Amino acid sequence: MRKSTAILSAAVMALATAVSMSPAQAASYDVSASISTSSAQSGDGPYIKGSISPARSKAIKVQRYIGGNWQNIKSATTNGDGKYGTRLSPEYLDGALGSLKFRVVLDSPNTGKSGTVTKTIYGWRHLSDMTASSGDSFRFYDDGVHLTVDGHDADDGWISAIDGVAYTKWNLQEKCIKLTGFAGLDDYTSDTASLAKLYIGLDGTSHDYDRTFSQYETATLDKSLYKTHYLTFKAKRIEIDENAPLGVGYPRVLCSKDLTD
Structure with a gap:
């Protein structure tokens, strides 16, 4: 009797296990x-x-x-x-x-x-939100400066003083891969005959981007920043007696690290 009871108990347990761990479940x-x-x-x-x-x-x-x-x-x-x-x-x-x-x-x-699969994720960051070193004439739009280039408005970005002088440097820590934005002289505060030059430097080289702008002329920026440590914007007017505020509207960098404050 005890043997029969033991066999029955084992069968019940096996059936219960089979039901609880059925392939469908x-x-x-x-x-x-x-x-x-x-x-x-x-x-x-x-x-x-x-x-x-x-x-x-x-x-x-x-x-x-x-x-x-x-x-x-x-x-x-x-x-x-x-x-x-x-x-x-x-x-x-x-x-x-x-x-x-x-x-x-x-x-x-x-x-x-x-x-495990691994992926490097990048996100856009506004340069105006990031810590920078600069000359006294550099300004951001959060100081109330507004830029309009050939009818294109920007309320975020970088702009020189009215004499066209500016210098700003950001430490990107080799974490960013692209720069975008648009550049040109401000429509409303630049003189008709004004000319100014924009330099964009990567790691101290001032001629990675070198372009002269006249009034109502604009250019789209779409520049690779692969392994760039320092990014520099520099502006300089050409005609000494002309007002030539030069700016970059909505400058953003695509980074794998949050470099904002």
Whole structure:
């Protein structure tokens, strides 16, 4: 009798285990993950894709390594072929910049996780928000200065004094890869015959960008900053008796570190 009872108990336990861990409820999967190779920018974010095996339609979680722990940041679902793809827009990254780590795991009760994938995330930063060293004549628009170049208005940026003189240097720590903005003489405070030159220097070289502007002339800036430590803006008027305030509207740099105050 005791033997029969023991056999029955073992059978019940085995059945209970089989029910609680049935393939439909809790299965182990192989998970792959890869991340887009281009440098992700704020506004588009990295794209993570991969698959699970065996191929099924299953719920997954994208996780990011934060403060020593893996934390869920987004949910997705594989298709019937076991494949998935999802973009991590800025709201999923919480404004984080730099080298970030991600992985993909199967949603509970299933098990399985991918290897770690790493991505450098860049974000735009306004130069007017960043610490700089400069000459006495340098000004930012938060001091009430406004720039209009060939009808294009900017209420954020950099501008020289009315005599066209300015010099400003920012320490980018080799963390930024691009500079954008537009440049030219101010429509309203420059004289008709005025001329001024804008220099943009990378690591002390004053001729990485060297252009002379006349009134109502504008240029778009889209410049690579790869491994630049110091970025310098310098303005100089050509005609000594002419007012020539020269500015750069909305100068922004794309960086992997928050260099603002």
